[in-house]
Amino acid sequence: MPAPALTTQLLNLGAALLLLSSFAMLSQRRILSLVNLFALQGVLLTVSTAIVAYSSGATHLYASAALSLLLKVIALPWILHRLIARLDVRWDTETQLNIPTTMLIGIVVVVFAFALAQPIAQLSQAVTRSTLGIALAVVLLSFLMMITRRKAVAQVIGFLAMENGLFFAAISATYGMPMVVELGVGLDVLVGMLILGVFFFQIREQFDSLDLHNLERLRED
Amino acid sequence: MILLVLLAIPLIGCVALAAFGARRFAPELNAGFSALTFAAACVLTARVIAGGSMLVAHEQFFVDPFNVFLIALTAFVGMTTALFSRPYMRVEEHHGRVNRRRLRLYHSMYQLFCFTMLTALAANNLGILWVAMEAATLSTVLLVSLYRTAASIEAAWKYFILCGVGIAQALFGTILLYFAAEKVLGGAGSTALLWTHLDAVKGQLEPRVLGLAFVFLLVGYGTKVGLAPLHNWLPDAHAEGPTPISAVLSGLLLNVALYAIVRCKVLVDGATHTPLAGRLMMGFGLLSVVLAAFFLWRQRDIKRLFGYSSIEHMGIITFAFGMGGPIANFAALLHMTVHSLTKSAIFFAVGHAAQTAGTQVMDDIRGLLVASPTIGWGLMIGTVAILGLPPFGVFTSEFLVLITAMRDHPWATPILLLALAVAFGAIFSRVQAMVFGDTTMKPLPHSPALLPVFAHLLLVLMLGIYIPPALAEWYKLAARLIG
Numbered sequence: 114m115p116a117p118a119l120t121t122q123l124l125n126l127g128a129a130l131l132l133l134s135s136f137a138m139l140s141q142r143r144i145l146s147l148v149n150l151f152a153l154q155g156v157l158l159t160v161s162t163a164i165v166a167y168s169s170g171a172t173h174l175y176a177s178a179a180l181s182l183l184l185k186v187i188a189l190p191w192i193l194h195r196l197i198a199r200l201d202v203r204w205d206t207e208t209q210l211n212i213p214t215t216m217l218i219g220i221v222v223v224v225f226a227f228a229l230a231q232p233i234a235q236l237s238q239a240v241t242r243s244t245l246g247i248a249l250a251v252v253l254l255s256f257l258m259m260i261t262r263r264k265a266v267a268q269v270i271g272f273l274a275m276e277n278g279l280f281f282a283a284i285s286a287t288y289g290m291p292m293v294v295e296l297g298v299g300l301d302v303l304v305g306m307l308i309l310g311v312f313f314f315q316i317r318e319q320f321d322s323l324d325l326h327n328l329e330r331l332r333e334d
Numbered sequence: 335m336i337l338l339v340l341l342a343i344p345l346i347g348c349v350a351l352a353a354f355g356a357r358r359f360a361p362e363l364n365a366g367f368s369a370l371t372f373a374a375a376c377v378l379t380a381r382v383i384a385g386g387s388m389l390v391a392h393e394q395f396f397v398d399p400f401n402v403f404l405i406a407l408t409a410f411v412g413m414t415t416a417l418f419s420r421p422y423m424r425v426e427e428h429h430g431r432v433n434r435r436r437l438r439l440y441h442s443m444y445q446l447f448c449f450t451m452l453t454a455l456a457a458n459n460l461g462i463l464w465v466a467m468e469a470a471t472l473s474t475v476l477l478v479s480l481y482r483t484a485a486s487i488e489a490a491w492k493y494f495i496l497c498g499v500g501i502a503q504a505l506f507g508t509i510l511l512y513f514a515a516e517k518v519l520g521g522a523g524s525t526a527l528l529w530t531h532l533d534a535v536k537g538q539l540e541p542r543v544l545g546l547a548f549v550f551l552l553v554g555y556g557t558k559v560g561l562a563p564l565h566n567w568l569p570d571a572h573a574e575g576p577t578p579i580s581a582v583l584s585g586l587l588l589n590v591a592l593y594a595i596v597r598c599k600v601l602v603d604g605a606t607h608t609p610l611a612g613r614l615m616m617g618f619g620l621l622s623v624v625l626a627a628f629f630l631w632r633q634r635d636i637k638r639l640f641g642y643s644s645i646e647h648m649g650i651i652t653f654a655f656g657m658g659g660p661i662a663n664f665a666a667l668l669h670m671t672v673h674s675l676t677k678s679a680i681f682f683a684v685g686h687a688a689q690t691a692g693t694q695v696m697d698d699i700r701g702l703l704v705a706s707p708t709i710g711w712g713l714m715i716g717t718v719a720i721l722g723l724p725p726f727g728v729f730t731s732e733f734l735v736l737i738t739a740m741r742d743h744p745w746a747t748p749i750l751l752l753a754l755a756v757a758f759g760a761i762f763s764r765v766q767a768m769v770f771g772d773t774t775m776k777p778l779p780h781s782p783a784l785l786p787v788f789a790h791l792l793l794v795l796m797l798g799i800y801i802p803p804a805l806a807e808w809y810k811l812a813a814r815l816i817g
Binding site for chain 1 (some may be wrong): 394459461462464465468469472475476479482483484487488490491492494495498499502505506508509510512513516517526527540542543546
């Protein structure tokens with residue numbers, strides 16, 4: 114089905130912005146801004162999903178869009194904001210590597226993601242096929258963020274951003290997963306976030322800080 | 335219908351124990367729910383043996399000879415572990431390591447964990463399988479940090495992050511699988527993730543996409559199986575969590591994650607017509623066996639030691655499934671069974687041994703046989719069994735794996751033998767020193783539950799000497815099913 118040019122272009126724009134938001138998160142030092150960027154990514158994801166739903170006529174995607182709006186724009190950022198306020202960890206997050214180096218690695222990661230997605234994208238008839246590479250890039254960039262951050266909260270935001278990338282991949286490649294699976298995944302993410310919230314307090318109670326360097330005692334000697 | 339009852343029991347158990355988990359009778363309640371689950375699993379197994387495979391709940395769940403055997407095993411070990419944890423947690427409470435509120439969390443999450451394991455095994459929808467596997471991580475992560483010590487929090491964090499990232503890869507693999515299946519089975523998400531439908535059309539699925547999907551699935555679920563080099567979380571989580579959790583992690587979770595990989599392998603093999611999937615599994619398996627064997631020598635903590643031993647055995651099973659064919663699959667299924675039984679029995683004995691000695695450091699545990707003969711013998715016999723000495727069942731399955739390897743992949747046999755020998759030396763010398771000799775240790779304040787230990791070991795012994803024809807037939811059927 115040839116899609117109208119405008120929606121395709123809008124979708125590509127959305128995907129590009131999504132990738133950009135990933136890079137922004139990778140370079141962001143302040144935790145509060147990180148949470149806001151994560152919420153922005155949620156908005157982009159919701160809008161992209163809605164556009165795909167409109168252009169492809171796959172109505173169940175509207176439900177997916179509503180789900181990401183609820184979960185990724187409202188619930189998770191709200192929980193994160195509350196956690197940050199209660200833990201009082203608004204300070205800058207240190208990174209393992211300096212920011213320019215991280216960005217350079219990020220570019221390499223994006224190229225790799227596109228190369229990996231190329232053969233699959235060719236097989237796809239979806240209007241969204243060009244965005245699969247971007248989805249994979251978002252997943253890998255979030256992964257990179259998790260590796261390079263030292264603070265627990267930043268690592269968790271990386272984890273959630275990775276989920277965003279996977280969600281976008283599901284929409285790009287196949288117009289979304291079956292509803293029951295999407296609901297299940299959403300539930301898992303929400304519960305996971307709540308458990309991590311409990312964890313933040315346990316970590317801080319034990320170590321007086323959320324710096325993950327404290328969590329490197331168990332190793333083979 | 336019986337399948338839904340089976341899944342409902344632990345779920346109700348989870349809610350009930352969330353309400354009453356802090357009461358004095360909570361451990362009995364926990365054991366009771368687990369026993370009911372096992373009873374339901376027995377009925378289900380009998381039904382499947384009599385009437386063949388079944389599909390329920392709009393085809394979202396299904397049971398065939400392959401998974402019914404794992405469902406029965408999971409329910410059985412779930413029940414014996416609940417029995418074991420009754421006195422174990424009482425002693426922990428006595429020692430002041432847990433309080434009533436934590437016990438409520440423990441009991442409730444234990445039932446939830448059993449629920450997620452059974453759901454993962456019975457799911458026909460690969461998406462639901464994924465959701466259940468992730469939920470299994472979530473339900474155990476707070477259990478690993480139950481003691482709230484620095485080390486246990488670190489272990490739980492590592493477990494959460496590594497398995498979370500790993501399983502995210504598995505989700506990507508599932509998406510790719512769905513993408514390939516949608517072309518053949520049609521979109522709108524009705525049937526394109528249902529394993530039974532995928533299995534019927536696996537020859538038409540796009541091989542390149544499935545090949546790529548399998549890499550993601552293997553890495554993703556492989557993290558949960560504890561395959562090297564993604565095994566890092568496993569020894570920590572096993573060593574720092576409460577012992578019943580170590581027992582179910584080793585005995586159940588690793589099996590179920592491996593089950594997910596094998597289910598996917600069947601589809602990928604059908605689509606690619608190349609040994610790619612099998613070769614990948616053999617590589618990961620062999621690496622795990624070798625790495626674990628050498629790491630065993632460096633351990634000082636008894637639970638870490640047996641954690642590494644689990645990695646080794648998962649490596650053997652993965653290798654066997656990778657080779658494929660009726661004999662290797664038979665051996666792998668048998669090894670899954672005997673490893674679950676033996677390893678959980680060992681963890682039961684190890685748990686009480688560590689409680690008696692007041693430490694998990696092996697150098698400080700001496701003369702278990704004098705302090706408590708049943709714990710000492712349980713640990714010794716369990717160790718002999720897990721090391722693959724005849725006449726225990728582990729010997730039978732390892733022997734079958736080795737002869738298949740000799741026939742099909744001769745180069746792998748010396749590597750496997752060497753690793754097994756190294757592991758033997760590492761574990762046997764340590765356990766021998768712990769069991770024999772003099773001691774000043776005092777007996778436990780509550781009498782330990784050693785019935786589960788000897789029940790498991792007796793079953794393993796039986797499987798080594800005599801596999802009942804019905805069970806053998808069942809293994810063969812399952813082995814054929816997975817090619």
